[in-house]
Amino acid sequence: MNLLTNRVFQVILFTDVIQQSAIWIRNIALLFFVMELTDNNPIYVSLLTVIEYAPIFLFSFIGGTLADRWNPKKTMIIGDLASAISILIIIGFVSNGNWQVIFLATLVSSIVSQISQPSSLIIFKRHIPEQMVASAMGIIQSLQALFLIIGPIIGTLIYSWFGLTASLVSITIAFFISSIVLMFLPQENKEQEQTSSSFINEIKEGVQYVKNSKNLMIIAATFLFIGLGIGIVQPLDIFLVVERLGLEKENIQWLYTLAGIGMLLGSVLAVFIGDKLNAERVIVGGLCFLSFSLIIEVSSVWFVLTAFMNFMTGFILATWQTTLRMVVIKLIDEQFLGRANGILTPLFIGGMLIGSAVAGPMVTYTSLIFTYFTAASIIFIAAMISTKLSLQSLSTSELTNTNELPHVSVE
Structure with a gap:
């Protein structure tokens, strides 16, 4: 099977483009807005970084556990919808002069990603043939590297030309589009069969x-x-x-x-x-x-x-x-x-x-x-x-257990 004809990979790649665009628009818009409003106050600027990374440290394991329990397709869709709705609420607060709530845009997005990212890995594990994993990871990595170059340019142009509100609206639209595209992922057979086990035990x-x-x-x-x-x-x-x-x-x-x-x-x-x-x-x-x-x-x-x-x-x-x-x-x-x-x-x-x-x-x-x-x-x-x-035995002994797990074929 050609990797680029794999429906799951097509969906994940397309949503990655949308989400990377949204993330860079968010990062640049919030950075410039905070610097302008606080006269380049380093405390507020550094707070953006803390808010972005702290949830990764605090919620990553919890998010990973939830991703193992829940249907990964539904989890990713709900995650994007939650991000979009949270940005809409934040736009309302900012319009009324409560600019401090913009930090919630980074916080909510960072927390949600701790559940949706491992769900994406689970989707990859099920639907991407093992021999294509390296190529798939390389393409995803290429996309991220590309956005390291063009992401700041996109974010700067949108903020400079249209301002904060337009940047936030474009982020909302991007997450809504991403959630719609994710619906084209194949139906998952795995429902919540693990819910009989307690969260702490898992x-x-x-x-x-x-x-x-x-x-x-x-x-x-x-x-x-x-x-x-x-x-x-x-x-x-x-x-x-x-x-x-x-x-x-x-x-x-x-x-x-x-x-x-x-x-x-x-x-x-x-x-x-x-x-x-x-x-x-x-x-x-x-x-x-x-x-x-x-x-x-x-x-x-x-x-x-x-x-x-x-x-x-x-x-x-x-x-x-x-x-x-x-x-x-x-x-x-x-x-x-x-x-x-x-x-x-x-x-x-x-x-x-x-x-x-x-x-x-x-x-x-x-x-x-x-x-x-x-x-x-x-x-x-x-x-x-x-x-x-x-890692010499990676394809045999290390994978013995995974070969016993159900996989959903993608035609």
Whole structure:
């Protein structure tokens, strides 16, 4: 079967385009609106980031458990409808001058995504043939990389030309359209047969499932260290431009653009050769390269070298992310996919939040170079942990249980 003729993949890809557009319009509109209204107050600006990431950390496991219990198609449709309706309510409040409620737009969207995203993974697990998972993940990754480049442009144009209300209305329309398109997913046979088991018991089962899998425990530890390392350097990119390169802060957009282009090309490569790559080597090698690139970037005083490393980092990480997503989908039984994903994601986000919290004091009391070298060392530790992965038997022993699960064919 050709991947692009798979009805499920067509629906997921189309709704991804719509949702990515809505997310970037939301992010840019709220950022610009808050900066204008608060005179660039960093507390309100940082609050947007906290509101976006905190629900991922707090609700990911709960959302994953609910996704395992509920019909994934209905869950995704209701999630988009809930997002659209919440934006409509927020438009009403903003029109009456209660601008602070716009933070709810980010909060509601972030909470809902913690249920709808694992539901999407479950749909993938059921309906995308195993040999096509790598290509499917590569195309999705390519789409996300593309929106890293064009998303801010779309959001800026809509907000600049039409203002906040029009931006919020366009987000509402986008989520309504997405919910309608999701109705074209095939009917699911799985209803709530698991509801006889209590919610708490299902949480315990999810934790035990991850603990019983050596590979998942290794991935969990790797995620924690990666999040910590990335969290340290993420807020400090601007200082590479200003302090190390001696350029104006606006030039950071070129580094982000090159990283986005690298991710796009890396994702396209993963579409064609992702299923032929050695997963263990890609995971370990990608992390080693990320560690090495941080050292080069902070040591560089040449824009060309820094820009090249940003491009290569985007390129390598796109392949790395696609491979890891493919491994996770293949590794986890369908009935535990939401809960397992709900355990892994908070570890990464939690590590990132901790890293971001210590980044400022670390730079203040040491130096930018020391801080980047520390982050590089942490990510190298993640690479060493990932060498313990054993994925050679992924297609047999690790998947024995999933072969016993019901799948719905898609013609």
